[in-house]
Ligand SMILES: Nc1nc2c(ncn2[C@@H]2O[C@H](COP(=O)(O)OP(=O)(O)O)[C@@H](O)[C@H]2O)c(=O)[nH]1
């Protein structure tokens with residue numbers, strides 16, 4: 001049987017031939033080729049502010065890399081990709097790039113450190129030696145959708161067509177906001193790429209959690225006009241605590257492990 005790499009090689013060859021034809025000129029096919037050659041899987045994390053998107057990414061990496069908080073909000077897209085060392089590069093709209101330290105990250109990717117993206121940051125790329133990223137998975141942390149900062153919602157929308165999968169983070173408490181409803185309706189077309197995390201389950205007891213799960217599933221199915229959707233209940237915070245402080249029982253109770261095993265995460 002052919003391996004993924006062999007099939008990928010054949011696909012790259014055939015697409016390259018196609019790309020040379022006049023009727024296939026344009027950026028679409030070239031981008032696809034680039035992605036295939038680089039063996040990348042783009043996973044975008046969406047959701048309203050403070051639902052725990054950055055915490056979830058930190059939990060996946062097993063380290064407190066991204067700033068998370070009640071007040072400083074992410075206002076810039078951050079891309080996490082594999083590298084042997086932690087390195088952070090800020091890319092500005094007008095071209096220049098700058099290497100920064102982890103301590104400086106808040107000055108660029110939070111609303112507090114960079115209000116309204118006054119510093120003109122296009123995106124920030126962080127390389128990090130995490131197993132999770134090793135097979136070409138790239139995680140994209142987006143600013144919260146549906147906020148007073150409309151430039152943030154736009155940023156999140158723009159990413160959808162290019163990604164392989166999108167995780168939409170909601171929480172047990174409070175239930176979906178009007179802005180989240182609106183965003184979900186707008187992204188219906190991408191339902192085949194979407195799955196959900198019902199975060200902050202540590203706030204509620206087991207029975208409430210089940211109710212929240214059923215309720216959220218109903219609402220999401222209605223909103224997306226989908227028959228089945230995949231929801232992972234989780235406590236990203238417990239998962240991060242469990243990993244960083246070496247408490248396997250916390251990690252297990254956080255319900256992160258089934259999410260990590262999801263096949264959609266690796267190129268296939
Ligand atoms: N109790 C609880 N708090 C969480 C959980 N996940 C995130 N938080 C907290 O929620 C706040 C917002 O998290 P953050 O990751 O910055 O949200 P983002 O704006 O969606 O990126 C922070 O104070 C986190 O510590 C969770 O599973 N349980």
Ligand SMILES: [Mg+2]
Nearest residue numbers: 053054073074
């Ligand atoms: Mg965030």
